[in-house]
Amino acid sequence: xxSNPLLGRIAWNTLIALLYLFLLAPIIVxxxxxxxxxQYLAFPPESFxxxxxxxxxxxxKFISAFWRSLVIGAxxxxxxxxxxxxxxxxxxxxxxxxxxAVGFLILAPFLVPHIVLAVGIMxxxxxxxxxxSYPGIVLAHLGITIPYTVRTITMSLMAVDTRVExxxxxxxxxxxxxxxxxxxxxxxxxxxxxxxxxxxxxxDEATISLFIVSVKASTLPTEIYHYLEYSTDPQIxxxxxxLILISxxxxxxxxxxxxxxxxx
Amino acid sequence: MADHHVVIDNLVKTxxxxxxxxxxxxxxxxxxxxxxxxxxxxxxxKTTILRMIAGLIAPTSGAIRLEGRDVxxxxxxxxxxxxxxxxxxxxxxxxxxxNVSFGLEMRKVSRAEREERxxxxxxxxxxxxxxxxxxxxxxxxxxxxxxxxxxxxxEPELLLLDEPLSxxxxxxxxxxxxxxxxxxxxxxxxxxxxxxxxxxxxxxxDRLAVMSAGRLEQVGTPREIFDRPQTEFVASFIGAGTFFExxxxxxxxxxxxxxxxxxxxxxxxxxSMVKLMIxxxxxxxxxxxxxxxxxxxxxxxxxxxxxxxxxxxxCGGRLLQADLPTHAGVLPEKGSEVTLAVAPQDVTLVGQVAx
Numbered sequence: 001x002x003s004n005p006l007l008g009r010i011a012w013n014t015l016i017a018l019l020y021l022f023l024l025a026p027i028i029v030x031x032x033x034x035x036x037x038x039q040y041l042a043f044p045p046e047s048f049x050x051x052x053x054x055x056x057x058x059x060x061k062f063i064s065a066f067w068r069s070l071v072i073g074a075x076x077x078x079x080x081x082x083x084x085x086x087x088x089x090x091x092x093x094x095x096x097x098x099x100x101a102v103g104f105l106i107l108a109p110f111l112v113p114h115i116v117l118a119v120g121i122m123x124x125x126x127x128x129x130x131x132x133s134y135p136g137i138v139l140a141h142l143g144i145t146i147p148y149t150v151r152t153i154t155m156s157l158m159a160v161d162t163r164v165e166x167x168x169x170x171x172x173x174x175x176x177x178x179x180x181x182x183x184x185x186x187x188x189x190x191x192x193x194x195x196x197x198x199x200x201x202x203x204d205e206a207t208i209s210l211f212i213v214s215v216k217a218s219t220l221p222t223e224i225y226h227y228l229e230y231s232t233d234p235q236i237x238x239x240x241x242x243l244i245l246i247s248x249x250x251x252x253x254x255x256x257x258x259x260x261x262x263x264x
Numbered sequence: 265m266a267d268h269h270v271v272i273d274n275l276v277k278t279x280x281x282x283x284x285x286x287x288x289x290x291x292x293x294x295x296x297x298x299x300x301x302x303x304x305x306x307x308x309x310k311t312t313i314l315r316m317i318a319g320l321i322a323p324t325s326g327a328i329r330l331e332g333r334d335v336x337x338x339x340x341x342x343x344x345x346x347x348x349x350x351x352x353x354x355x356x357x358x359x360x361x362x363n364v365s366f367g368l369e370m371r372k373v374s375r376a377e378r379e380e381r382x383x384x385x386x387x388x389x390x391x392x393x394x395x396x397x398x399x400x401x402x403x404x405x406x407x408x409x410x411x412x413x414x415x416x417x418x419e420p421e422l423l424l425l426d427e428p429l430s431x432x433x434x435x436x437x438x439x440x441x442x443x444x445x446x447x448x449x450x451x452x453x454x455x456x457x458x459x460x461x462x463x464x465x466x467x468x469x470d471r472l473a474v475m476s477a478g479r480l481e482q483v484g485t486p487r488e489i490f491d492r493p494q495t496e497f498v499a500s501f502i503g504a505g506t507f508f509e510x511x512x513x514x515x516x517x518x519x520x521x522x523x524x525x526x527x528x529x530x531x532x533x534x535x536s537m538v539k540l541m542i543x544x545x546x547x548x549x550x551x552x553x554x555x556x557x558x559x560x561x562x563x564x565x566x567x568x569x570x571x572x573x574x575x576x577x578x579c580g581g582r583l584l585q586a587d588l589p590t591h592a593g594v595l596p597e598k599g600s601e602v603t604l605a606v607a608p609q610d611v612t613l614v615g616q617v618a619x
Contacts, residue, residue: 163351163353166318167347167354167414169319170319170320170340170345170347171341171346171415173370177370
C-alpha cells in the first residue's frame, strides 16, 4: 500500500490541534465569558465589556483575600523549600535506620485524596486552636507542598557530584562553607522549582483551605468558592482569567530564570 | 625516616562488615619535594590510602605525619593539602579564576593578593587569560590544569593526585605527564599520586610504592622496582618476564627442572625452593650452546615490533619470552633453533616458594 506522507502529516497535525483544543477549551471559554455583560454565566456572550474586571478590582473581599493568599503562598514556598532542603539532605546523603519509612511518609500525601487529608489536618489543627489563622493554613499547606519540594530538591541533590564537595573540603572549606558555597548554589534549580510549585499549590488550593479557614485567614480560592455559592456572574470568569495570567507569568519567569525542564 | 616530610605509619583501614582490611599496615615516607607513585591494580587500597591522607576517610589505626605532626585526627579542611581528583571535580557554577581562588578565600587572603596569586597559578599551568571562562568551556586537558592550579595556589603541605591522567586521551596524557612532572619540580611541592598504570608511575615518580590486596609490596626508585623486584607480584605487575622455580643447589645457583642450572644474584638458603625471573630484554642471542645460563630451544612464535622482535622460545617444556633488538644481525626465524643467554645479575630472585 502506498501511503501519502502529506495526508499523514495533515491528519497528525489535526489530531494534535484537537488535543490542544480539548485541553485549552475550558480556559478559552472562561476567557470569552469574562467579557460578557450579563449577570449570569452563559456561552456565547451577547456583548462584550471590561465591566467584570472592574468589579473584581472593586471587590474588597477578593482583593484582601488575594493579598492574604499571596503572603500565605510566599511563606509556604519559603518554609517548604527550607524543610525540603533539610529532608532531601538527610535522605540523599545519610544512611539511617528507618530511612525508607521516612521517604515513604514524606511522599504519602501524594497518594491520599485531598479531602481525606483535609479532615486529618483539621483534626490536628483544631485542638491547637489554629483554625482560621495564618499559622494554621500555612501548616496545612506545608503538609501538601513539602512532598513536592523534597522531590525537586532531591533530584537536584542527586545530580551534585559529591567529589565536588570533597574538593571544597580538602581545599579549606568547613562543612558549613561547603553547604553555602557549593551545595546550595548547585541545587538552586531544585530550590526555585520547589518554591514555585509550593507557592502555586498554596495559592490555588481550595479543598483543604475550606476546612481550615473561614473569615480571618480566608484565601482567594475559598472566597471564590463562597462567592459561587450565592452568585454566578462573569466576575468569577474575570477573576479566573487573572489567576491564570498570574500562574502563566510565574511559570514563564521560572522558565526564563532556570528553564522549567531543567528544574523539574 | 623520622625527619621525612610525610610519614605514613602502619596505616590500617577496615571497612565495617568487611572480612579483610582494605589497607593493611602500610608504612612509607617521603622527603620534602619528592613525587611518589602509589601503584597497584584496582581495589588494592591505593585510593583508600590517598583519601585517608586527605582526611576524607578516617583510618582504623595508624598515623599520618606531616612535618612530624600526626594529622590523622585533624579535620580535612584544616590539613592544608591540595588534591587533584580523577574527574577534576571543579566547581561547575564558578569560573576558572573563582575555582582557583576558592582555597584562598577560605583562608581569608585579601582580594588583591588573591588576584595576584590566582594569576600566577594560571600562568604556571599555562591557562593565562582563561580565568573568566566557565568550567564547562574548558577542554579535558584545560580542566586538568585548572584543577592543578586550584590545588597549588594554596601552597599546600602536600599535593595528592588521584589517577591524574586517566581521563585524558593518549596524546594529551603524554603531554600532561611531562607537564605535571615539570610543575611539581618547579614548585618543589611534595606529591603523592595514585595510578594503576605502570608506565605513568615509572616515568613520573621519584619513587614507587607498589601495592597488592591492601599490602605494600615494595617501595623503591623506578629502577629498583623494575630491575630488582622483591616479590613475585611486583615482578609480574611491572613489565613482562619469564618465571622459573628452582632448588638452590649452592649459593647463587639454582637447579631448574628441564633446564641447565641457573646462576642468579641474591641470598637464598641452600636447599630452598626459589622463584626466579628473567626480563625479556635481558636475554641475548648466544653463539654457542655451551655457555652457562643459556637456553637452547625452538622459536615457536615471532612478533615484529619495529625496534624489537619478541620471540617465544620453547625450551625444556616451557615457554621463554625474549625481546631482541632488530639491529642484532641475523635474526632467528620461526621454527629455527636458537640459543639465548642471560647474565647472572639479570636473573632476579623474586621470592621463596613455601615447601
